[in-house]
Amino acid sequence: MSEQIKNDQELRREEELKLLESESINPYPYSFDKTHSTLDILNEYTDDNADKFKNVSLAGRIVAIRRMGKASFCHIMDEVGRIQIYLKKDDLGEIYDKFRLFDIGDIIGVRGYVFRTKTGEITLHTQSLLLLCKSLKPLPVPKVEIDEAGNKIVYDAFADVELRYRKRYLDLIVNPDTREIFKKRSKLITSMRRYFDSHGWLEVETPILQPIYGGANARPFITHHNALDIDLYLRIADELYLKRLIVGGFEGVYEISKNFRNEGMDKMHNPEFTSMEIYVAYKDYIWMMEMTEDLLETLCLEINQTTEIEYNEHKISFKKPFRRAKYYDLCKEYVGRNLKDLSQKELLQIARSNNLEIDPYSSAMKILDEIFSEIVQPNLIQPTFVIDYPLEMSPLAKKHRTEPGLVERFELFVCGFELANAFSELNDPRDQRKRLEEQALQRAAGDEEAMVVDEDFLYALEVGMPPTAGLGIGIDRLTMVMTGAKTIRDVLFFPHMRPESKSK
RNA sequence: GACCCCGUAGCUCAGGGGUAGAGCAUUUGACUUUUAAUCAAAGGGUCGCAGGUUCAAAUCCUGCCGGGGUCACCA
Numbered sequence: 001m002s003e004q005i006k007n008d009q010e011l012r013r014e015e016e017l018k019l020l021e022s023e024s025i026n027p028y029p030y031s032f033d034k035t036h037s038t039l040d041i042l043n044e045y046t047d048d049n050a051d052k053f054k055n056v057s058l059a060g061r062i063v064a065i066r067r068m069g070k071a072s073f074c075h076i077m078d079e080v081g082r083i084q085i086y087l088k089k090d091d092l093g094e095i096y097d098k099f100r101l102f103d104i105g106d107i108i109g110v111r112g113y114v115f116r117t118k119t120g121e122i123t124l125h126t127q128s129l130l131l132l133c134k135s136l137k138p139l140p141v142p143k144v145e146i147d148e149a150g151n152k153i154v155y156d157a158f159a160d161v162e163l164r165y166r167k168r169y170l171d172l173i174v175n176p177d178t179r180e181i182f183k184k185r186s187k188l189i190t191s192m193r194r195y196f197d198s199h200g201w202l203e204v205e206t207p208i209l210q211p212i213y214g215g216a217n218a219r220p221f222i223t224h225h226n227a228l229d230i231d232l233y234l235r236i237a238d239e240l241y242l243k244r245l246i247v248g249g250f251e252g253v254y255e256i257s258k259n260f261r262n263e264g265m266d267k268m269h270n271p272e273f274t275s276m277e278i279y280v281a282y283k284d285y286i287w288m289m290e291m292t293e294d295l296l297e298t299l300c301l302e303i304n305q306t307t308e309i310e311y312n313e314h315k316i317s318f319k320k321p322f323r324r325a326k327y328y329d330l331c332k333e334y335v336g337r338n339l340k341d342l343s344q345k346e347l348l349q350i351a352r353s354n355n356l357e358i359d360p361y362s363s364a365m366k367i368l369d370e371i372f373s374e375i376v377q378p379n380l381i382q383p384t385f386v387i388d389y390p391l392e393m394s395p396l397a398k399k400h401r402t403e404p405g406l407v408e409r410f411e412l413f414v415c416g417f418e419l420a421n422a423f424s425e426l427n428d429p430r431d432q433r434k435r436l437e438e439q440a441l442q443r444a445a446g447d448e449e450a451m452v453v454d455e456d457f458l459y460a461l462e463v464g465m466p467p468t469a470g471l472g473i474g475i476d477r478l479t480m481v482m483t484g485a486k487t488i489r490d491v492l493f494f495p496h497m498r499p500e501s502k503s504k
Numbered sequence: 505g506a507c508c509c510c511g512u513a514g515c516u517c518a519g520g521g522g523u524a525g526a527g528c529a530u531u532u533g534a535c536u537u538u539u540a541a542u543c544a545a546a547g548g549g550u551c552g553c554a555g556g557u558u559c560a561a562a563u564c565c566u567g568c569c570g571g572g573g574u575c576a577c578c579a
Contacts, residue, residue: 008548009514009530064539071536088536104529117537138514143528143540155540156516156528162571163515174515218578263578264505273579357576418579449578474579500570 009138016101017134025098027134032109034059038076038083045114045122053114058083058124059132061107061173063141072099073123076108077173084123085110095129105135141174165495178490184303185479185491189256191302192276195295201252201278206241208234208258214457215239215396217449218261221271234260239396239470240457242279243425246468247460254278256475267487268417271496274475283469284424285408289385292412292420292471293320296383296478303482311415311481314381322383322412327372330386334376339368341405347371365392380413395435395451397423414481422471429461 006014020027035057045053060076060083070089075082089096091112102108112127140158147153157175158164164171164178171178193203211230213220215237225232238257245253256276265271280288300307300318307319331339335350342350344364351358351367356374358367368390380386387410388400397407408424426432436453443450479491489495 005550007514012530066538066541067535068538068541069535071538073538073541075539084539086537090536115537117539119537119539121537121539123537138529140515141529142515145540153540158515160511160515160571162511165571216579259579261578264576266578267573269578275579421579472579477579498570 007138010136013103013134013136013138016103017136020098020101020131020134023098025131027131029130029132032059032130032132033057034109038078038081041083041114041124042081042122047116050114055111056114056124057109057111058085059107059109061135062102062104063139063173064144065102065104070096076110079179084117084121085112085126086115086117086123087126087129091125091127092129099129102131103135104141105137105139106131107133107135139173140170161489162497165489166497166500168493181479181483181485181491182493184483185475187303188299188479188482189475191299192295193256195298196252196254196278199252201254201280202250204242204245204250204253204255206235206238206245206255206257208260210235210241212452212454212456213237214451214454216259216261217451219263219448221260221262236261237275237472238277239472240454242277243465243468243470244457244460246279246281247463247465251281251466252279265496267489268477270476270488270492273488275472276475277470277472279425279468279470281466281468284467285387285410285422285469288422288469288471289322289324289387289410292385292422292473293322293383296320296412299478300482309482309484311484312486314415316382316414316481318383322385324385324387324410326388327386327390327406328388330376330380331368331372334379335371339371365390369393377413377418378416381415383412383414385410385412394423395439396426396432398426398428399431417477418474419477419481420471420473422469425465425468425470427461427465427468429458432461433458 017027038058038060041053041056060078062074063077063082064075066073072087074085076085087096087099109130109132110124110126112125115123115125117123142157143155145153158170209232211232213233213236218236220233220236223232223234236259238255242253242255254276256274258272258274260272297307297318297320300309307317309316328340347364347367348358348360351371354375356370358370388403388406389409391399391405391407394407394409397409400406400408410422411418412420436451439451440453476488476491480488483491485491
């Protein structure tokens with residue numbers, strides 16, 4: 001392993017580190033007791049209750065320094081905010097001279113009393129100062145000005161997207177908006193868990209390494225188990241395992257699941273992504289729709305304190321109930337004609353007359369799907385349940401109770417993209433076998449994404465699964481909608497990146 | 505995978521055949537309520553990598569690496 005060539009700023013910081021150590025300052029001590037966060041002080045301090053803030057301690061990273069000879073001002077940042085601290089040689093003595101060796105990026109602990117400067121900023125008057133961590137790399141902290149209206153002006157923000165993703169810790173230190181997105185993401189998952197748990201549904205874990213992959217149409221990542229000498233697949237979905245648990249007698253199970261699909265990446269797709277799947281016994285997709293809109297309204301309220309949010313200049317309302325529209329009705333609405341029971345040739349012609357480029361040998365269902373996603377889907381801005389899909393598109397969904405050729409399925413679209421997918425789950429083992437065998441035929445015909453027959457799953461269905469409703473929600477996409485993020489990379493701490501060249 | 509755009513100092517960017525530039529950051533000096541602190545001075549670059557054209561390449565050409573966008577597959 002070769003060390004990289006260091007620049008002048010890095011070399012200087014290393015020298016400072018040695019100097020501090022030679023003056024018996026430990027640059028990496030073990031702990032620090034803080035009494036307050038920056039926000040505690042900023043929110044609670046008033047000029048009348050200054051007594052309560054006579055002796056507080058804070059810790060954080062230095063993000064700005066203004067030295068003025070024998071006194072200095074800094075801003076330090078902790079998880080929740082930033083606050084100004086005032087350092088004066090008279091009060092600090094010897095350590096004030098060592099403070100010359102402190103830099104932007106260093107983490108310090110300070111103790112003192114809170115006051116208001118003559119320009120009005122709530123500030124900690126520091127009476128003792130402790131280095132908690134010396135930073136050896138220069139940080140890309142931008143200059144921040146607050147104008148008279150209270151607006152924040154950021155100069156030269158750290159904006160290089162590649163660096164922001166590769167070195168996310170820098171992005172998190174330097175761009176407070178980035179942290180807010182991830183706090184919302186966590187809050188969303190916590191709220192979702194709370195919602196499910198309050199209904200008595202059980203959070204479970206199922207295998208990520210699977211001998212047979214299933215539950216979705218996608219190409220898997222393949223890995224190898226040495227001891228057993230068999231190939232295993234990273235799960236593309238956890239659906240078939242969760243249904244086995246319903247067979248086993250649990251009446252409500254959910255899993256927040258990292259899934260892996262060996263496919264392209266773009267602003268809606270990452271090779272590993274998070275979905276939530278839930279299965280509830282004795283329910284159907286109608287019930288699931290009601291649960292889903294209640295869940296999303298609740299989540300949106302808990303995260304954003306409102307059911308109205310903005311995305312891409314659209315005002316989105318998560319107030320329930322959401323619009324419900326049948327798949328073929330929407331096709332008729334946006335394409336201008338009924339697409340049900342049309343032949344492959346007719347569909348191909350319609351696709352072409354709508355300027356869609358389609359492989360002429362595609363199946364009728366593939367063409368229909370293409371027409372739907374190109375022509376209908378972009379119009380589904382407000383939360384919309386699309387219901388009653390063609391049977392051929394949904395090998396794990398139960399046949400519609402009244403409409404032949406359709407299944408009891410809905411997908412939820414918001415802002416033009418798919419957020420959720422749900423069925424009345426197919427529990428007739430004979431029908432399920434038939435549908436999986438059809439998938440196997442498509443697979444044999446070259447469709448690499450078609451499903452594989454999972455005999456053990458069929459055995460489970462033969463043992464018997466109660467009527468069940470199932471739902472999957474794309475957590476990354478839901479986070480995008482809830483935070484206004486335009487790319488999935490902005491809601492993943494560490495989005496997948498091509499490795500940098502080997503020389504590094 | 506195809507096409508288009510981008511890669512210059514720690515950060516944000518200018519320069520686009522003739523000695524490598526600015527602001528912030530950094531260093532030194534001054535300054536005990538500043539806040540994009542200020543004032544004075546200084547240091548800092550394999551111009552993504554490798555070839556080619558040229559008297560001369562950060563600049564033009566080719567290939568490669570990385571990123572972004574559009575398209576295709578997919579949630």
